[in-house]
Amino acid sequence: MSRLQPRLKATATSNVSPQSASALSIPIPTSKEPLSRTATPIARQNSRLPPADPVSDRATLFLIRRTLCSHLSDKGRSTPAPIDELLPPLTSSNEVDLQLYALIAIIIREFVHTWYTKITPDPYFVEEVVKIIAHCTRALEQRLRKVDLESLLFDELPDLLETHVRAYRIANYSSHPPPLEGDPRRIYHSLWPFPALAPVPDNNGPLVQQQLNNEAAYRQLLVHGVLAVLLPTEDLENDCLTTLVGQIFSEMILGGGIGGKASEPWLLWEGITKIGETIQTQLPNSKAAVRLDRSNSESSNQPPLDVTGGNTKGWNIGWSIQRTFWLILQYAFLTFTTIRFLIVTVATSSSLPSRIPATKKLTGSAKTSDHISGPKPHSERTSDATIRPLKRPIIKMKLWSCVSSLFDLAIRMPWLYGTISMLQWGALAGPGELGNADGMLDKILSHAIQTRVLDPSLLPLLLRNARAALFPNNTLAPPRTIPSPAEQLLIRRRCAETILSLMPAKMQDIYFGAVKERRVQEVEEVLNVFSDSYCNKHLLYGVVELIIVRLIPELSEKGVDELLDERLS
Structure with a gap:
């Protein structure tokens, strides 16, 4: 008891x-x-605590330890060893390594452990794979430091997008009525030929399988070329390892991702929608705040009801004087802020770093001495030009012409297009050449890009958001069912509405008109450039190939067999 x-x-x-x-x-x-x-x-x-965030640092460390460090013992230690002591470094940043190891842990758990644990319980295979990946990522980081990211992101990639937009519109806007019109895919492929996507597949015909075989061979060639440069020599001699790694990257990542789901129109529209929503949350005035401010301004602009029935003429005059006073005050403050910003910008532009490398400046000074000592031979001048390429001015990069071509600025508003072109020419060839390479305006724009867009501190956050989108709750998302044609139209409409929400209301009225339905339809017409998966493959494979060539320029000079012979000889 x-x-x-x-x-x-x-x-x-x-x-x-x-x-x-x-x-x-x-x-x-x-x-x-x-x-x-x-x-x-x-x-x-x-009283239970809320569930932990799957992308938090604590959950990320637990995922990495459980997947990649399960065979490493922490016996004899009062606290677990840090991750950077257990695993080799991937990059020079611990924050980036943490997010990359989380992605590697999910991929190994979902794609390697599912079949490897059925063969053998040996845990050291994962350790060897991690060492190979670490060797490749460190080599890529060193190569990435030598890449001109400004030119890649704002000139070369927009050039590919502009080429895709023009080829798609020419192929789909035929001048001949049916049945005399041509096949849009054949016209597109003739305008932008890509050997890996030839022949143009027909509807359930024999050419479909032939095109898929050529595409698979291209992916294998691309991956083996990368491995021939980045892998260590002792691992490159292992045919089993190179075949396994090549198959994983070429079929699971490139084939299933780039050549499969990523080329689908509805998935591209959803990706654009998510990017737009992310940008919208970062803006100082979100959509909800804009609506609230607009309602407040409308309510504040309305005069109060005259319940006494008195004369309102004098009150209206006083109200107009008050509005005029505040309007003049706002414009005066805006003018003062603009002038102050211009003065500070001009004063600090001289202290900004130069965009032209020191070797290029030495070459320029050497040209002045050529007039004294005589001109160099033609072969030597050619080699100097190939070794030290010129920097392209920021305002002359393809980003601006790509946006203009995408939204048909020259057709919708030719006066605005002509004005911008005149201002661009004046900045490049006018007094002082402010917009030319290494000019005052060019250095200011370059500094803004380096500090706002190419900030290395943004990379861990980008990788974290990508992991949350690709692998919710650190697991593979359930297979996505292909939306029906009606659902795909709704996805495209939502994407158009998201893009419109990023533009001010007055700009929408001037550019698209006052009718909301007309605005949405015209933006949907712009989004139709991504409505064909076969044409999208040209763009996506072109982007992948461009990035790989910029990181590994050896692939543009030598073939895969030649690179393998040099490494293995």
């Missing part, structure tokens, strides 16, 4: 009435009993 005494005491009631205790949802214990005995199961359930 003595064993039952604590249970009898645990059921003792407190001085609070049952009604008040039920309202508090957690019963108040008596002074004689601890809280753990008096807490009911409902109270214990309510």
